[in-house]
Amino acid sequence: MSAAADLPGRVETVPAPASDWLALAERGLRAAVEVPAALVVVAEVVILFVGIVARALGHPIIWSDELASILFLWLAMLGSVVAIQRGEHMRLTFVVGQFSPRVQAWCETLAVGTMFVFLVLLLHAAYDYTDDQSFVETPALGWSGTVRALAVPVGFVAALLSCSLRLARHRIADLAGATLVLAAIAGLLALGAPVLTAMGDWSLLVFFVGLLGLGILAGVPIAFAFALATSAYLLTVTSTPLTIVVGRMDEGMSSLILLAVPLFVLLGQLVDATGMARVMVAFLAALLGHVKAGMSYVLLGAMLLVSGISGSKTADMAAVAPVLFPEMRRRGMKDGELLSLLAASGAMSETIPPSIVLIAIASVTGVSIAALFTAGILPALVLALVLGVVARYRAGREEDATPVPRAPVSVMGRTLLVALPALLLPFLIRTAVVEGVATATEVSTIGIAYSLLLGLLIYRGGLSWAAVRPMLARTASLSGAILFIVGAASAMAWALTQSGFSHDLARAMAAVPGGKTGFLLISVIAFIVLGSLLEGIPAIVLFGPLLFPIAQQFGIHEVHYAIVVILAMGLGLFAPPFGLCYYAACIIGDVPPEAGMRRIWIYLGSLFIGLLVLTFVPWFSIGFL
Template identity: 75%
Template sequence: MSAAHNLEVHGTPFEHGAQHERTVERWLRRVVELLAAAAVVAEVVILFVGIVARAVFHQPLIWSDELASTLFLWLAMLGSALAVQRSCHMRLTFFVSRLSPRGQAWAETLAVGASAAFLAMVLHPALDYVQDQAFAQTPALGWSGSVRALAIPVGCAAGLMSCALRLARHDWRDIAGVISLIALIAFGCYLAAAPLTQMGQGALLVFFVGFLGAAVVAGVPIAFAFSLATSAYLLSTTSTPLSVVVGRMDEGMSTLILLAVPMFVLLGQLVHVTGVARVMVAFLAALVGHVRGGMSYVLLGAMLLVSGISGSKTADMAAVAPVLFPEMRKRGMADGELVSLLAASGAMSETIPPSLVLIAIASVTGISIAALFTAGILPAIVLSLVLGVVAWWRAGQDESAPESSPKPVRAPWSQVGRTFVIALPALLLPVLIRSAVVEGIATATEVSTIGIAYSLAIGLLIYRGGLTWKAMMPMLLQTAALSGAILFIVGAACAMGWALTQSGFSHDLAETMTKVPGGAIGFLLVSIVAFIVLGSVLEGIPAIVLFGPLLFPVAHQLGINEVHYAMVVVLAMGLGVFAPPFGLCYYAACIIGEISPEAGLKRIWVYLGMLFLGLIAIAFVPWISTGFL
């Protein structure tokens, strides 16, 4: 009895401490969520009001871009903190997932601890950066630059507190091990500073191959792996203050073109919730669902249509797969075939506007986003035809299909007409988005708000799907978290790219690539292989943001059209992103389809192989990319 009593007495403070931590974490999350959601809504309203004032009343608001830019940095940093709270930051989990449960727990602690280490390291330089920006003033609003820059230390502080509260739930032995490892690495960098400096560009291999590679393989979020490698390199081999890293991250995240990212992420969720994607799929199924491989054609067509709205591959697959997979299973398609086709269609549609990767390319290379959007349609159609041929050949080849599978029946023309009339408002959405940009009503950054307003209107007045006030908050939070994760990667990659440029690596890389045998053709082939590998390891946007500024000038020097080169590298990167065993989006397709990853490992290579041949054809026929420019 006494022992039990002692346990109860001594356990009480720990229970109170844990309860206090949960309370603090709950309130911190609530504050960040409310601020992030408010920032998303404010951006939508500001951009839409700006369009109406300019296009309808012919009285442009001179302050709207400044306010949108200021709020955008706050949205990016609050979203990145929210992504920390929700574990939404992109990371490579292929190797970690193969560890024992004990090893996986340690790797999770390392991921959180490494993120906390960077946020703690950069917090004071971020405050210095705010003071530096205080001397700047916005022309229209007259606000100090510190109002905008303050978002960086606030976001870092919120992320750091979130990491600390998450670490408190981990095993103390794992925490001690991670702290010891980080301290050992920091001490090693301090002791080796002089030899590393003398190595010159050889130090790049230590930090951006060894250190960065080890961090990514260990499951550290990619954005924080970039940031830690860059900071460690600058602190060990240069006298550059970390406030420069903060400034470069700010510059990378603040490109106004990137404001399209959260807007299109929100639009993609609205398309799913309001039923817009569902009625599109229903029309396509009624039209061609009865022919050989018909439902596969429906999936390909639906991915093309939805990709032109949401801009996010995960949102595209989430909108299409739950609607189509049950019927496709009824018709005898095996799970491995389903996930293979879904993943291949995601890689196929990477260039369909408004692709987030195209937006990222425009932001880091200066290529016209309107030109990229125009060029991206035909390559995706070519690859969809390639996949259509594969789907036709694979139809009926599945030995696991049950003999009792129902034969597809042609839908009556009355049903086709009825589904078309129902889907017509939804089918007009991609046309509306494209026309608004072409006619000059809205920029590519603003046009998503027109799509949001239109989706809300048809969702509430026509389709009356699951759109309720209660459903809006989760969509806003998901938009903020996913956007914050993407934008933080862009900022980290820009800082890393700046460090590589200052080291002279960019110049040396350009010289090496210009000497690739075969001239422009050899460069294209090497780029295809490189971006397939980069896409599988770093995911799409980090690979593009990091290496785009380095390779696009080389392409231009070799006489390759930059828009054509953009199509080639984006599609190559898409192959890597969806290729097992490393491709992150392949596993996203498996999760969305509720299918084991092993089911598609043998079947997907036929689809990816044909996509690769289609990509080679696009690379050798530039007109496919530039014919409509």
């Protein structure tokens, strides 16, 4: 994932004093949403795992996927509400963070107000869409489509209530100012509708560059900025009903392969809670900790291993950094160097299966997920080697010259024995998919069951009942943030396609000088920028369906192009000053952002050189297909 969905770096406000009833209402609403969301997460795991077992026994359950799909939309909508309540929707806060606390508070009011306006605007359309779905009947269960589609208006109502309670904590002056700005924008669009309509495709710049860009820079969650810009475009210059937006969001969020997102997020949390990540890191430290740049190698190796479990970059960093950073600091490494290496390792491991971005790109482009899982490993190893060379060069400048004794063979053997069950998990996940035992969606449930078994029988004491509900609620929140942005980006992509933008883009890209080479270069540059500004998943959803057919016209293998695109986005995602995951790394490592602003470029530069090698040597991506 891309893991920017996990980024907690929201802008803090200076709330007005809240009465007891407001705090009570917030707690009650939060429980009313979090508990059902957590139960749906559990239900999805159980349904898919039982389906795997039943199929293995020769008695497949024909309705399991159908029920999982119905519950999935409920999980996406309830999870997005939890993300609103927790402030965990993806957003760009770098620009707003440069302002005074007073201005930041006003921008926060504007952001919440924008979400409120979008929800009010589409609430009636959501009910109309649900009514339309009443004529649909599910083939296996025979249920009305209303059972599934009702998740959308219910989610919108709960989100509206959540936004209302958040707005009630803001200053009256901030509320008035935000209302005035939003009303002015709406009035200008209404008055300028004839002019914008006459502009034809040039009006896209007003909505999807101007309006969208202002929203993102002001700290509006990216998903809501996408959806509101799309809705404003359709209302102003077309006669298309807003039920189309709701329908496209539903379609974008409902691809069953995306069910792997919440399940792998949960798996990543289990790996951390059970102590599996800790024992893997301990083994690598015993094996490599004594060599020059040894702890840097351990960090790179740990990211490769953990990335093969969680699928979320932020979850990977959160599992590795707290274990390694204290010892690396003790050996003399500066915070800026630690931060730079951690962020670069996140970009390096973007293609390690089961990366959430791999799953997303498969869902929107139709590329084989099994092929992507096979193709993603070697490119990540190549980039790990590149970073290892840089880390060794930097080690002489950063680490304490005092030699670290080699761990005794007995210690290596003991840590290997303890870590071996955990080390088998990434290989179990990949083998289950490649051998056809489970789909990319189902395989995470095998990992969850395996992790629970290890946590209860081997790595005891790391997992407690008290941690279960917060873990499930966190899974719902992060998943809802990811899935809602996929839905919003899907609606935006549809609007851009209907406007003819896709055909114009195809012609421009096809005419790029240099043919295949030129197309690959411009794709790398474009997705580095998109990864930095938009985050990986929305960039893929928006531009993947447009650019993959062009790549095929140039004779570029779709799997190779997918790997190149994902790695390019990873570079942008971790590149300051806009890369969202760079700030996630700062928060996880407890390092101020400015500490790594200068040091990180040697790492990102080496990754860029490695990416160019991977781009023009397709064998690294498709040699083992």
